[in-house]
Amino acid sequence: MTQHWFRLYVQRIDTTRNMARFYAMSIEPDLFGGSALIRRWGRIGTRGQERIDLFKDDAEAAEAIGRFLFLARQKRARGYRPQAHT
Numbered sequence: 001m002t003q004h005w006f007r008l009y010v011q012r013i014d015t016t017r018n019m020a021r022f023y024a025m026s027i028e029p030d031l032f033g034g035s036a037l038i039r040r041w042g043r044i045g046t047r048g049q050e051r052i053d054l055f056k057d058d059a060e061a062a063e064a065i066g067r068f069l070f071l072a073r074q075k076r077a078r079g080y081r082p083q084a085h086t
Helices: 057-076
Strands: 006-014 019-029 034-044 047-053
Touching: 006 047, 019 057, 034 057, 047 057
Parallel strands: none
Antiparallel strands: 006 019, 019 034, 034 047
């Protein structure tokens, strides 16, 4: 089984509008040998919301990333910038 690791974390902070938001996307293994595309978003400092899409293997999850990268482009156009996240 080949591992296709992917992680994206962007945030937008605008103090004049009291805005501090994040958006995160990652591919992680699930408990059944498949892969999960996990997307999280919300206000920085909160748990936010989460959506998990399950796939049968890493290759299928990596292929799905292509369909979701338009979200990353939209976030960039709206002022989100990549950040290091641990």
